[in-house]
Amino acid sequence: MVRPRLKDVAELAGVSIKTVSNVVNDYPHVSDETRARVAAAIAELSYRPNLSARSLRAGRSGVVALAVPDLDNPYFAELATHVIEAADRRGWTVLIDQTQGDRTKERVVISGIRDHLIDGLLFSPLALTGKDLAGRDERTPMVLLGERIGMGRSPYDHVGIDNVAAARAATLHLAERGRRRIAAIGVQRTAVAATGRLRLKGYQQALAEAGVPADPSLVAPVARWGRADGAEAMSRLLDSGAPDAVFCFNDTLALGALRTLLKRGCEVPGEVMVMGFDDIQDGRFATPTLSTVAPDKALIAQSAVDLLAERLSGGTGKAHEVCVPHRLAFRESTDVLGEEPSRTLN
Amino acid sequence: MVRPRLKDVAELAGVSIKTVSNVVNDYPHVSDETRARVAAAIAELSYRPNLSARSLRAGRSGVVALAVPDLDNPYFAELATHVIEAADRRGWTVLIDQTQGDRTKERVVISGIRDHLIDGLLFSPLALTGKDLAGRDERTPMVLLGERIGMGRSPYDHVGIDNVAAARAATLHLAERGRRRIAAIGVQRTAVAATGRLRLKGYQQALAEAGVPADPSLVAPVARWGRADGAEAMSRLLDSGAPDAVFCFNDTLALGALRTLLKRGCEVPGEVMVMGFDDIQDGRFATPTLSTVAPDKALIAQSAVDLLAERLSGGTGKAHEVCVPHRLAFRESTDVLGEEPSRTLN
């Protein structure tokens, strides 16, 4: 059975193609009688509009792309969930690209491989530089998620959280609990690693503020932000640094670190407190449950979709900068006594 | 700057539209000189073909949809990763739909909302019945992932694993370790819950085979397969059933159960062994690390994509049934003594 077209429906209903189109699109001036006859024909053939033709005509496809490093990372999977929901509310479909945090792949994504198929791009870059961005031709609107790229003013809308403040608060919490040898896991040696740098900055600010001496040997670099990297970094820290707390730049690092600690018989939080960042589901069911910085992911997704929508409807003002609030979620991994509930910050 | 069309390139290069098209598509009969001139014009305007127009013309879009219950679930996130990669190898783009395991949404997905935009559908259903499937019009090829739907022969290609055998092996492992009060978490009360039923069957077979009496009070029903459900079910089991092992129908259930066990001071695996299903990343970094059934997710994805490709290139034979192998991964949660490495089955 071939897919029916407007023409087929029109013939069956005994009207013109355009009238069927009008019915499909709820154009007001169609008599009830005609509308009913057309509706019946549509139902009989179970006609569905051809979206390719529609978008060719309209110059819009109703599809937006979401480019993230890796859906394997629960943070991005959760973010994707929210993005898909927010897009759905606008009738958009989401198409997902995985960049693996690879600069080459990220370049391909912004250079618009699927130009013309997507109306807009939500992009969470890892490795891209400001220069890569500058070379982009601005045909498809793009909203950046997560970290800003490049130091200067970028022409792109951006949604993120205040990483410095969040990291600072997280670290301060550890200091307030009396910890003095607070380690950090997550700095990266790569040229660009904006997020890591900001979280490091917050960490350092907090140490200074709390009067805790900063010990460089307590800052553990990693290649990537996965569980294995966290586990391995923690191992190194235990061998050399004797930390009594560790602030991990994301939750998967923290879960990896937690694994190492428990495996090596360190009591958490008694001997070493652990603090993560992202508030992924796993952290809530780890043992001990993981204290973490909880960005409002749903709001990040919603804001990004809204910004994109504005651009799509012709908004051309200067780039918006949205800073989404975050909470600190205090759980067992930093809680010796079972005090104090979550606190909302920012 | 407006997006250039073939026409613009043609004018700049001083040739006809079709010649440019021929260059773009590597049509052989174009002189080197012309080809070079056109290539230069394409580069200068940074022309990109309009995919909507192309798919209108070709009747193909190069986009396939992957419909899963929920990307939040790491199993589906990991599966999606593999699907995207496999699709990429064929030059396809993947568009993701989340059904929430909701029958209404699943019906919408198979009824082809985005018909004409997607060339094919990879569908991992949860709530759908054979009847829903029967009513589908077969315009867009579909491959089912995970459980077969309906008892009879479905006309759709299907990729899955041998759930009964896998669950049986997992349960047997617990019995072989001397456990006699082996609980199961994951049966669902909903009308359709094929996967759960199959895993229950494997569990029951194993008990019978091992000569362990089946105690209905050790079978804990859940509403969904999330961490919270596992935690809560485990709590009920501890209150009433005194299990010495628990086989969870997926890893998130198992991680939830693990959380409850540790929180209530049960030693794992000493007092209660825990076995999961899916081999999600989290399980490898839980403490204790989670023993689990490890389906070959990459192969599932690859097979599904291959089947779809065959249908798309005109294959019309009867439905294929692909059973992908799985391994048992024995980790700390069932390992009292540190014996025995992973074993490959099926």
Place this chain on the structure above:
DNA sequence: CCAGTTCGTTACATCGTTGTAAACCAGATA
């Protein structure tokens, strides 16, 4: 030197939809 082949290029129609503008057909008004 002309018919028959190539080769490179082109005009045209087409994919399915929708915006535009014009045609149509009541019924109301002059």
Place this chain on the structure above:
DNA sequence: TATCTGGTTTACAACGATGTAACGAACTGG
């Protein structure tokens, strides 16, 4: 009866790319 009005319907031309068939030009061979 002729004109106007307003709602309803229609023909036609796009949107951008590509398959088809046909074209002229440069060859080949008899």
